[in-house]
Amino acid sequence: MNAANGNRTESAGTPALEVADVSVTYRTKRRTVEAVRHVSFRADAGSVLAIVGESGSGKSTIVNALLGLLPQGTDVEGRFLLEGRDMTHADERDWLSVRGGLIGFVPQDPQSSLDPTMRIGDQIAEIVRLHRGREAGDVRAESLRLLAEVGIDDPGLRARQYPHELSGGLKQRVLIAQALAGDPRIIVADEPTSALDVTVQKVVLDLLASLVRRRGITLVMITHDLAVAADRADRILVMLHGEAIEQNDTATLLAHPSRDYTRRLLALVPKIDNGNGGDGAMADGASATDGNDGDDERTAVSWLDVTREYRAAVSERAPHGVLTAVDHVSLKAYRGRTLAIVGESGSGKSTLLSMALALNKPTSGAVRVLGDDLGALRGRALRQARRNFQLVQQNPFDSLDPSLTVRQSIEEPLRAFGYGTAARREVRVRELVDRVALPQTVLKARPGELSGGQSQRVAIARALAVEPQLVFLDEPVSALDVSVQDQILRLLAGLQRDLGLTYVFVSHNLAVVSEIADDVAVMCRGRLVEYGTVERVLRHPAEAYTRQLLDAIPGRG
């Protein structure tokens, strides 16, 4: 099953990383899990290898094996070598000499990978001191140099700051700087950009690419995003259920994938193909502020010059201690159509959504949903109005109460709105479970037993329980694997057709939006930047920011 090397010129000498027929088995009291089975691959010095796989494919296990971080009681068969050195059964002392100095690691989640109680400069200094030397002056100088090398502006200031004061992109760069501190020749990056906005992702990936070029580092990048791998890697290794099912250099793999799974992954990469989405009733794009005051029957939701301000510590985003999350936004969503609100973190899109859900009150302006001014409703009347609009949330694992069964979760809105007798509720719950293509046996299960896709379907069933006309969706697929995303999007499109629903969809992912939306509104830092039909905005973006978002999407061009 070894793929040919393609057109690459052979690099002389030992490969930087070589994995030969490695199998990793976890043994716990309850059961034995074969996480990785007979995987072989290699990475030549100075190249970029991407390991692509979905959850449960074994890619994280490979990473832990390469860093000697597998838990006690794990069986490893086969061999793996770092720069020719056999580390398969190395003990902790051997690993100490290798970690940091030979192989560096960039972890996945910048939010939780930095010690929140230490300043940035001290965290880097700790590693520099381990690998380079003790002179305080030298250590400090080296730390600042590293921060500058990863493109952090004003290293002196940043070194004195704490992690919570930095944005996600900056934190990720700090993690890269930490990985470089030992001057390694191999860097393993575990999903280095999946927690970041798309424009920031591009910047971080560019940084990694330039480091590879400049320092001749071998980069092994783990990712679930085939588009990123296609853009940035020299070779791609595809993993499924613990096996390496295909590996080849990028051009060959993309042009001639030899396995069905690879073909499926390639097909599923959401592409901006200019408006596949929705079966909206209206052909032309109405302007965002069309018929400003008059809400006719076509309008499902209107945000009328809405502003939301928060008190915050004085910072760049909040001069004078006021953070303007939403800044005088006027927007409409039309019945029967899907409006996508797109933006990066901090754009205000989630705040807009929560105002339309009456979970948040605007500082000024009004929000009308299906004719009702939400600001005027309270208590019972507000609860009654909620029958018409429901919500599907982002995190499928957190949106269901772990102490309730699926049946109880779906039944909850029915009980809250006093829907008939227990028997009628039971019938309705079964009907809903069918609609979202889940088996009836799922009713007895608890959320902890379900997968991400199954949980999200349950959340959709719950949202549809009281027959709302309008469904708000807050990044409903961003926490799911690519193959599951596609299924959920198709389910949502089908439901819209069958039930005549209106969707308001918040997302940071333009590619997903192009598949399902009719109209799109682009938000940046609280302001509405651009609005129009999906065809128009994605094909002929009028604003520079929209163009920037489109350009940053990996896999374009």
Add this chain to the structure above:
Amino acid sequence: MSVAETTIAAPRAGTAELADPSAVRRALRRVGGWLHASVRYPGTLIAGVFVALVILAAIRPAALTRRDPYATAPAKMLQPPSAEHWFGTDQLGRDLYSRVVYGAQSTILASLVSLSIAIAVGVLFGVIAGYVGGATDAVLMRLVDVLLSIPGLLLSITIVTAIGFGTIPVAVAIGVASIPTFARTARAQTLRVCSSAYIEAAIVSGVTPAGIIARHVLRNVFGPVFSLALLEFGRVIMAVATLSFLGFGAKPPAAEWGSLINEGRSYLMTSSWVPLLPGLVVVLTVLAVTVLAARSEKELKR
């Protein structure tokens, strides 16, 4: 064309396949787990047996002893432990063993009453403070802080002095002194639960605030509170015994453990079994309860 979904194990799932959700089977598995644990951890087994005996003594003392704990026999005073009197006799010739057995009743009863008061009031304060927030939270938590700032025993003694002596007043006093622990834990857990997405989902589903507290908050707060209650039980038993030792409990000739120790104090040097054996029973009970609590906490965590 339908594609089998890659089963993504949720972060908390312990099994890869859809577990059999039947409640009966789950309960059986739990019991089986406990039995298994008791075989692997003999200390837990012994503790369990001991606590079971104590509870039996509290419910049906007659099952463990045939003698009358109040029957005095001055001729037989201060006899050391023997086959006839397992714990010997006290200064009035009463059988000490049966006094200890009958004493379990009031001690355990008082402990359960205090724990119930502490949990009921503490969780109420904590959940409301955590859910409503703002000024309500501040006021409730400052009240709790006041209770916390007074040393527990001193607070209990003050309350008992105010409301009168006896087993139930002791229970109330210790219950009140134990409120802060539960209030704080309940509040912290409520804050955690309220930041979850499913609370937002419940609001959007039209559930009233009361409904959210009853259905979502209380259920998810229950686990940590239960663990805490088990650990506190041992401490409360000790506190009840202490107060009755100090004389605030039931009047003689009632056979509370603490007062047994108190009565026997004077005979410590000459007939040491009189105070020491009841004391030993108290210590062993607290120890056994704590061992069980620690073991169940470990099992629950899995």
